[in-house]
Amino acid sequence: MRVIRTKDYRDMSRKAANVISAQVILKPNSVLGLATGTTPIGTYEQLAEWNRKGDCDFSQVTTYNLDEYRGLTHEDPQSYHYFMRQNFFDKINIDLANTFVPDGANPNADEACSEYDRMVRDAGYPDLQLLGIGRNGHIGFNEPDDHFSKGTHCVNLTESTIQANSRLFDNADDVPRQAYTMGVQTIMYARxxxxxxxxxxxxxxxxxxxxxxxxxxxxxxxxxxHTSCTVIADEAALALCP
Ligand code: F6R
Known part of the structure; x- marks a missing residue:
């Protein structure tokens, strides 16, 4: 694990964007695993700016997002699919047909999850997986548990995650109680x-x-x-680390 300490959120975002940009420059048809949440927004903004200036080309890139709320359609403004369009996809020259998010609108959890697993596997798994981390150490929607999860699956969100995510909804009651998420094993398959x-x-x-x-x-x-994992975190997030 390589840890890069940055002075603040802006610095973190620029450095993260540099890593992703380098990935796309070195391999224009990269498969990127992407995350939603507050943390990567600055990174997406920076990448969108470089894309506008012609410095980072996403035309051949394919993306797979980590997770989606169960029960929300792609058009729902609270869905992660919508979030990705608003914060990233609609601001860059990516082909939307090459952007994938688990199908939260499919009520058949087994079908939605196995289909998503098949798609990620057929794409050869991400060259680079971008992650945020929950306050309880979750990645994707993989919450603390007594075992590590494997493939994409349906989870019941914990009360702390519902509370944390409620800031993006009118109130906590509106936060969906379930989500489809890539499993920890799938995340570990990223190069x-x-x-x-x-x-x-x-x-x-x-x-x-x-x-x-x-x-x-x-x-x-x-x-x-993981053999190639980089943490980019600001001073405040690294405050307890030596
Ligand atoms: C989002 C995701 C989550 C977030 C995590 C941190 O797709 O999978 O694991 O990365 O909850 O969220 P923020 O960045 O909002 O603190």
């Missing part, structure tokens, strides 16, 4: 991983991820075992 963290509320999770035991109680801790 390289870039995980971002910003702010003091992530400090404990970042410490546990980097220095704690590898345990499903902190799903991100398994990234210690």
């Amino acid at each position: 390289s991983i870039l995980i971002l963290a910003s702010g003091p509320e992530k400090a404990q999770a970042v410490y546990d991820m980097c220095f704690g035991p590898v345990t499903p109680q902190c799903p991100a801790s398994i990234l210690q075992l």
Whole structure:
């Protein structure tokens, strides 16, 4: 695990965008695994700016997002699909036909998840997987558990995740209670991983991820075992780390 310390969120975002941009320059038809949430927004903004200036071309890139709320259609403004369009896809020259998010509108969880697994596998798994980390160490929607999950599956969101995500909804009751998420094993199949963290509320999770035991109680801790994992985090998120 390589840890890069940045002075603040802006610095984190620029460095992360540099890593993703380098990936796309070196391999124009890269498969990128992408995340939603607050953390990567600055990275997406920076990449969109470079794309506008002609410095980063996404025309041959394919993307697979980590997760989607169960029960929301792609058009729902609260869906992760919508989030990706608003914050990234509609601002870059990517072919929307090459952007994939689990199908939250499919009520048949087994079908939606196995179909998504098949698509990610057929694409050869991401060259680079971008991740954020939850305050409890979750990655994707893989919450602390007594085992590491494998493929894409349906999860019941924990109360803390519902509360954390409620900031993007009118109130906590509107937050869907279930989501489809790539499993930890699928995430580990990515050839390289870039995980971002910003702010003091992530400090404990970042410490546990980097220095704690590898345990499903902190799903991100398994990234210690990945052969090419880079953490880019700001001072506040690294406050507990030596
Ligand atoms: C989002 C995702 C989540 C977030 C995590 C951190 O697709 O999979 O694991 O990365 O909840 O969220 P933020 O960035 O909002 O703190």
